[in-house]
Amino acid sequence: xxxxxxxxxxxxxxxxxxxxxxxxxxxxxxxxxxxxxxxxxxxxxxxxxxxxxxxxxxxxxxxxxxxxxxxxxxxxxxxx
Amino acid sequence: xxxxxxxxxxxxxxxxxxxxxxxxxxxxxxxxxxxxxxxxxxxxxxxxxxxxxxxxxxxxxxxxxxxxxxxxxxxxxxxxxxxxxxxxxxxxxxxxxxxxxxxxxxxxxxxxxxxxxxxxxxxxxxxxxxxxxxxxxxxxxxxxxxxxxxxxxxxxxxxxxxxxxxxxxxxxxxxxxxxxxxxxxxxxxxxxxxxxxxxxxxxxxxxxxxxxxxxxxxxxxxxxxxxxxxxxxxxxxxxxxxxxxxxxxxxxxxxxxxxxxxxxxxxxxxxxxxxxxxxxxxxxxxxxxxxxxxxxxxxxxxxxxxxxxxxxxxxxxxxxxxxxxxxxxxxxxxxxxxxxxxxxxxxxxxxxxxxxxxxxxxxxxxxxxxxxxxxxxxxxxxxxxxxxxxxxxxxxxxxxxxxxxxxxxxxxxxxxxxxxxxxxxxxxxxxxxxxxxxxxxxxxxxxxxxxxxxxxxxxxxxxxxxxxxxxxxxxxxxxxxxxxxxxxxxxxxxxxxxxxxxxxxxxxxxxxxxxxxxxxxxxxxxxxxxxxxxxxxxxxxxxxxxxxxxxxxxxxxxxxxxxxxxxxxxxxxxxxxxxxxxxxxxxxxxxxxxxxxxxxxxxxxxxxxxxxxxxxxxxxxxxxxxxxxxxxxxxxxxxxxxxxxxxxxxxxxxxxxxxxxxxxxxxxxxxxxxxxxxxxxxxxxxxxxxxxxxxxxxx
Numbered sequence: 001x002x003x004x005x006x007x008x009x010x011x012x013x014x015x016x017x018x019x020x021x022x023x024x025x026x027x028x029x030x031x032x033x034x035x036x037x038x039x040x041x042x043x044x045x046x047x048x049x050x051x052x053x054x055x056x057x058x059x060x061x062x063x064x065x066x067x068x069x070x071x072x073x074x075x076x077x078x079x080x
Numbered sequence: 081x082x083x084x085x086x087x088x089x090x091x092x093x094x095x096x097x098x099x100x101x102x103x104x105x106x107x108x109x110x111x112x113x114x115x116x117x118x119x120x121x122x123x124x125x126x127x128x129x130x131x132x133x134x135x136x137x138x139x140x141x142x143x144x145x146x147x148x149x150x151x152x153x154x155x156x157x158x159x160x161x162x163x164x165x166x167x168x169x170x171x172x173x174x175x176x177x178x179x180x181x182x183x184x185x186x187x188x189x190x191x192x193x194x195x196x197x198x199x200x201x202x203x204x205x206x207x208x209x210x211x212x213x214x215x216x217x218x219x220x221x222x223x224x225x226x227x228x229x230x231x232x233x234x235x236x237x238x239x240x241x242x243x244x245x246x247x248x249x250x251x252x253x254x255x256x257x258x259x260x261x262x263x264x265x266x267x268x269x270x271x272x273x274x275x276x277x278x279x280x281x282x283x284x285x286x287x288x289x290x291x292x293x294x295x296x297x298x299x300x301x302x303x304x305x306x307x308x309x310x311x312x313x314x315x316x317x318x319x320x321x322x323x324x325x326x327x328x329x330x331x332x333x334x335x336x337x338x339x340x341x342x343x344x345x346x347x348x349x350x351x352x353x354x355x356x357x358x359x360x361x362x363x364x365x366x367x368x369x370x371x372x373x374x375x376x377x378x379x380x381x382x383x384x385x386x387x388x389x390x391x392x393x394x395x396x397x398x399x400x401x402x403x404x405x406x407x408x409x410x411x412x413x414x415x416x417x418x419x420x421x422x423x424x425x426x427x428x429x430x431x432x433x434x435x436x437x438x439x440x441x442x443x444x445x446x447x448x449x450x451x452x453x454x455x456x457x458x459x460x461x462x463x464x465x466x467x468x469x470x471x472x473x474x475x476x477x478x479x480x481x482x483x484x485x486x487x488x489x490x491x492x493x494x495x496x497x498x499x500x501x502x503x504x505x506x507x508x509x510x511x512x513x514x515x516x517x518x519x520x521x522x523x524x525x526x527x528x529x530x531x532x533x534x535x536x537x538x539x540x541x542x543x544x545x546x547x548x549x550x551x552x553x554x555x556x557x558x559x560x561x562x563x564x565x566x567x568x569x570x571x572x573x574x575x576x577x578x579x580x581x582x583x584x585x586x587x588x589x590x591x592x593x594x595x596x597x598x599x600x601x602x603x604x605x606x607x608x609x610x611x612x613x614x615x616x617x618x619x620x621x622x623x624x625x626x627x628x629x630x631x632x633x634x635x636x637x638x639x640x641x642x643x644x645x646x647x648x649x650x651x652x653x654x655x656x657x658x659x660x661x662x663x664x665x666x667x668x669x670x671x672x673x674x675x676x677x678x679x680x681x682x683x684x685x686x687x688x689x690x691x692x693x694x695x696x697x698x699x700x701x702x703x704x705x706x707x708x709x710x711x712x713x714x715x716x717x718x719x720x721x722x723x724x725x726x727x728x729x730x731x732x733x734x735x736x737x738x739x740x741x742x743x744x745x746x747x748x749x750x751x752x753x754x755x756x757x758x759x760x761x762x763x764x765x766x767x768x769x770x771x772x773x774x775x776x777x778x779x
Contacts, residue, residue, distance in 0.1 A: 021310070021313050021314055021317055022309070022310050022313060025149065025485070025562040025564060026145075026147050026149065026313065026316055026317075026320075027144060027145070027147075027149045027485075027562075027564050028562075028564055029316075029317055029320045030144050030145045030147065030183075030186055030320055031144065031183060031564065031566070032182070032183055032324070034317075034320065034321055034324060042347065042350070043350055043351070043354055043448075045354065045448050045449060045451065045452060046354075046355075046356035046359065046360070046449065046452070047356075047452040047453070048452070049451070049452045050448060050451050050452070050461070050563065050565075052350070052354070052448060052567060056182070056183075057180060057182060057183065058180065058183050058566065059346075059566065059567040059568070059569075060564055060565060060566050060567060061444075061447070061448045061451070061461075061563075061564070061565045061567055062563060062564055062565075063451070063562075063563045066562060066563070066564075
């Protein structure tokens, strides 16, 4: 299923598909946020923002506005 | 054989233990000066290497890549692009964390492309077994075209081997790892033809970012090789992908991870520390402990230093031959030095806590926890670190805003940071709280004086937030917002790093601020010991005339003469001249003197009062605090330092911008006089008004 990082649930993993290169900070690419790499949502901050992610082994926090720009494909839906 | 010092630059991502490596190499041979007056963004140290070679070790700010997105990162690039810089490295050490090797190598491949001899330092090797990691060092050395030092800076393993590698830096390859130009061969070829003598990768860096480049006319490159922002970014993305491909290929053979060994201590701790209830509760508990300890635990050493200097002053007065020089020593210099040293315990405690929080990785969680809240006020989660560091000193705190990528958020943080209660306010707070707040306990355990102090910190922080909110509404600054924070692994803080940090910062306080305080103490003593007119010269005669009707005892007479002299000394006249302005705030001319002299730096306030009361001593009290407590207003007959005037003074010092060094650093970081001037006017006006209201309401 295609979606953006922003709509991942805690503990969900996904593969990065694409993003708008003009809007996304270069730093994020350098931290490993590149098409084909894996991302996992680890934590959501109180009040829902920012998000704490594991992107390709880098542990980082980004804001929702950025997370909305990154299209991903879910790897497996966590069993509920 | 020439004994030229080798220049070594330490480069690496944040949180890889770069500072530990720096501390292991240099120990206490460091030069860090970021307290009043001096601002140094590059930490320097010296290291003795085998064969009698000395190395200058330069610790550069942590950076993820050579594409600068913050001022901190551009410091690194500017140095590495400028071969003429005095500090340009003969050899670069790229420090990496074995657990994040893939990402860390991105920076490494960029440094290699600058054709600087580079040693790859793989840190935290002691955790490899624990994490199930194995490395094929010969394979990696061959493909990364370098020498690798496998070290553990925590345990001190591998440091000697690293020193040996540095000494033989000439044998280390300066060859690039990969050929970045294939991302757009046509473009790079034309670049190469236009600037045949320049390194291609350097040109590329100059084109893609905003750093000062000294050797080249960047406008020239820019105009003929300009591309749209979007095209450039696409190329940068291509470059990044290409670098990762290279790294992945190398690591596929050179690195093996048995992930079944890895454990999830981090996620468990994260769940608690970033919890929506526990997270905040723990954070405020930590802050509370810090503030209680600053006041409670520091008391014993502070009282000891206080009484020691009082005794020294008395001894000097009694035992040295009487005369001007003795007076200068016993009334000017000794109380002046005492006024500086007494704050060492509190400053040391503050830096102790701050460096433990930074070292452990906890600060990043605070950033994560606070971002949403701070954003409402135009700040960033990253502003929390400057605001907390501001409790030590606004100068390093303002410098710590450099990792905030968004200019508006950064500017607001810079402007409001001076409201947080810095350690220079502590002396003033401590002494006034001691005078006007009773030393009692509420609820059995909470010290009322400690609580008051904490309240002052809260007021400072609250004012910072409020000012930020207003600035956020007023300021029209354009800039893209983005926020990327690395959440490092939790680490037990290293004793050596914390200790060095505390010692260095305290030393910088004592010698940096101390020089100013001592100089002002001496000047004040002179101004207080001499006066222009008859009233000063003939003080004895005047007192004698006035006292004809009811004769004074000899002590009373001496005291009356001393007061008469002080009142008519140069400084006394200065204080008197501003009395009309400050008397609505509840201050007399003696406090006026202290306010004038503490304009350059707040901590001078107490030293000034110490000097003034020593000169005009009207009782037998030894310490400054007792002297202040005994001061009586001759007109009303009431104590000068009562509840109303005390609170008014606390408010004045909470808000007034009395720190020349902070103004200087604001000027430097914002590159304009507009912002420091605004800070000065706004904060001083606010301080005056709040103090005025406080006194008028409470008196």
